[in-house]
Amino acid sequence: MASKIEIFDTTLRDGEQSPGVSLNSYEKLEIAKQLAKLQVDVIEAGFPIASNGDFNAVKTIAENVKGPVIAGLARANFKDIDRAAEAVKAAERPRIHTFIASSPIHMKYKLKMTPEQVLEAAVEAVKRAKSYVEDVEFSAEDASRSEVEFLCKLFSAAINAGATVINIPDTVGYATPEEFGSLVKTLRERVPEMDKVKISVHCHNDLGMAVANSLAAVQNGATQIECAVNGLGERAGNAALEEVVMALVTRKDLYNVDLNIDTKHIYRTSKLVSTLSGIYVQPNKAIVGANAFAHESGIHQHGVLSEKSTYEIMTPESIGLSSNRLVLGKLSGRHAFAQRLKKMGYELDDEELNKAFERFKDLADKKKEITDKDIEALVEDQVLKIPQLIVLEYFQTSSGNQTISTATVKVKIGEKSVEEASTGDGPIDATYRALERACNIDCKLVDYSIKSVSGGKDAMGEVIVKIEKDGKLFTGRGLSTDIIEASALAYTNALNKTLWNNGNGR
Ligand SMILES: CC(=O)SCCNC(=O)CCNC(=O)[C@H](O)C(C)(C)COP(=O)(O)OP(=O)(O)OC[C@H]1O[C@@H](n2cnc3c(N)ncnc32)[C@H](O)[C@@H]1OP(=O)(O)O
Numbered sequence: 001m002a003s004k005i006e007i008f009d010t011t012l013r014d015g016e017q018s019p020g021v022s023l024n025s026y027e028k029l030e031i032a033k034q035l036a037k038l039q040v041d042v043i044e045a046g047f048p049i050a051s052n053g054d055f056n057a058v059k060t061i062a063e064n065v066k067g068p069v070i071a072g073l074a075r076a077n078f079k080d081i082d083r084a085a086e087a088v089k090a091a092e093r094p095r096i097h098t099f100i101a102s103s104p105i106h107m108k109y110k111l112k113m114t115p116e117q118v119l120e121a122a123v124e125a126v127k128r129a130k131s132y133v134e135d136v137e138f139s140a141e142d143a144s145r146s147e148v149e150f151l152c153k154l155f156s157a158a159i160n161a162g163a164t165v166i167n168i169p170d171t172v173g174y175a176t177p178e179e180f181g182s183l184v185k186t187l188r189e190r191v192p193e194m195d196k197v198k199i200s201v202h203c204h205n206d207l208g209m210a211v212a213n214s215l216a217a218v219q220n221g222a223t224q225i226e227c228a229v230n231g232l233g234e235r236a237g238n239a240a241l242e243e244v245v246m247a248l249v250t251r252k253d254l255y256n257v258d259l260n261i262d263t264k265h266i267y268r269t270s271k272l273v274s275t276l277s278g279i280y281v282q283p284n285k286a287i288v289g290a291n292a293f294a295h296e297s298g299i300h301q302h303g304v305l306s307e308k309s310t311y312e313i314m315t316p317e318s319i320g321l322s323s324n325r326l327v328l329g330k331l332s333g334r335h336a337f338a339q340r341l342k343k344m345g346y347e348l349d350d351e352e353l354n355k356a357f358e359r360f361k362d363l364a365d366k367k368k369e370i371t372d373k374d375i376e377a378l379v380e381d382q383v384l385k386i387p388q389l390i391v392l393e394y395f396q397t398s399s400g401n402q403t404i405s406t407a408t409v410k411v412k413i414g415e416k417s418v419e420e421a422s423t424g425d426g427p428i429d430a431t432y433r434a435l436e437r438a439c440n441i442d443c444k445l446v447d448y449s450i451k452s453v454s455g456g457k458d459a460m461g462e463v464i465v466k467i468e469k470d471g472k473l474f475t476g477r478g479l480s481t482d483i484i485e486a487s488a489l490a491y492t493n494a495l496n497k498t499l500w501n502n503g504n505g506r
Pocket residue numbers: 014017047049050051074075076077099100101110111112141171234
């Protein structure tokens with residue numbers, strides 16, 4: 001039978017220790033409510049002795065958030081514990097989490113205490129906490145760099161003093177998965193009392209192994225994992241909640257454990273924490289990064305279009321996303337392009353599709369991501385196009401606020417190439433005059449408009465011109481990431497239409 005793993009969320013306590021993060025009571029309450037929807041087992045709401053603000057945040061959460069256990073952190077002293085007890089007392093299920101460091105480095109240099117004094121402080125702290133609440137968690141800070149013999153003594157004493165949860169932190173993210181798993185195993189074997197309590201782990205990510213260490217601990221008998229949304233936490237952060245959870249869910253075949261978590265709330269929770277903490281999630285972040293369910297390369301897109309599981313080991317829906325994302329860029333293939341066109345309602349025959357795909361690839365070489373609006377513009381440009389009697393081969397402009405604008409253009413008219421130059425009021429006016437000369441067409445520009453087809457600094461510009469010739473109006477349209485090129489193409493397109501209209505075409 002699968003055993004149960006509890007998820008202890010410390011976003012509001014250790015997560016808030018991330019440099020640059022400071023959440024007010026209202027923001028903490030919002031996050032706590034979302035964590036309750038996510039169905040975490042424990043919310044460590046803060047460190048009540050730290051400030052009146054933190055005390056109030058923990059108290060407000062204890063009063064208002066139902067479902068999870070609400071924990072408050074306290075050092076191993078009465079002042080901290082009394083304050084934590086006051087803060088969590090209104091909770092449905094309050095917990096006091098008290099800790100003291102157990103490694104030789106921390107005891108000697110930071111606490112300036114002997115192991116005996118640490119052991120005594122731990123026992124007194126647990127007893128004090130127990131006088132307020134039934135549920136008491138004890139942590140041996142820097143456990144992974146502590147002497148195992150001493151850890152065994154400390155944990156045994158804490159359990160006998162009333163601790164209901166024993167936490168084994170890898171405070172500085174020093175352990176490797178093999179070591180950490182084996183530490184959990186050894187402690188379980190050597191401290192018989194550990195069988196009576198929950199065994200928790202709290203891993204930091206200094207070497208990028210927080211999640212791996214937490215999972216190794218599960219394989220060696222840990223029953224609670226402490227983690228934070230988006231991997232927030234002191235220095236490089238804590239084990240990322242979303243990664244721990246989705247690893248246990250996706251690889252249930254391996255871990256065979258059950259969780260209370262409603263994974264469909266993962267994405268929303270990550271977004272909320274990112275917005276309120278001001279810490280952005282990197283795009284390639286596992287599970288919740290913008291690219292976690294996105295595919296840009298043609299071979300992968302073809303794979304997921306045929307069968308999602310070819311390149312997706314979990315579904316986007318399982319974390320609360322509506323779907324995966326096929327991003328169109330220069331590495332994309334015909335399958336994904338055709339699928340997008342179909343979704344957008346275009347029905348192109350094979351030849352049209354080939355042409356549109358060619359133009360799409362040309363554009364993708366200039367522009368990182370091709371949006372639906374770009375595609376719409378490409379297809380409409382192609383569908384509305386008349387045969388090109390005049391083809392713009394080349395243009396060059398020079399302009400500035402102190403010089404006269406000049407343009408040189410080269411066009412192919414039928415089999416003949418013609419090059420012309422002109423000055424003008426600006427680079428576009430100069431280009432238009434040069435084009436008129438090269439094509440030997442006498443016409444008048446009556447309207448010019450430009451708009452951006454998509455967003456970003458590499459957006460395509462769409463230029464629409466109207467020219468008048470012999471009393472008739474001709475519209476031309478040009479598209480390019482370069483607005484002068486878009487302008488030149490629009491004018492060439494309109495000039496083409498004047499010839500077409502005169503019966504010179506085909
Ligand atoms: C591994 C962790 O994440 S531990 C949690 C870390 N989080 C935080 O520190 C955030 C909140 N902290 C704070 O607001 C402040 O540090 C406070 C309010 C807790 C303490 O502030 P101050 O009294 O000014 O002390 P300061 O932070 O400078 O030093 C810490 C003191 O606590 C002692 N201490 C540290 N850990 C413990 C512990 N677990 N049990 C008992 N004493 C401890 C230190 O030895 C030091 O004692 P000293 O003042 O007698 O030298």
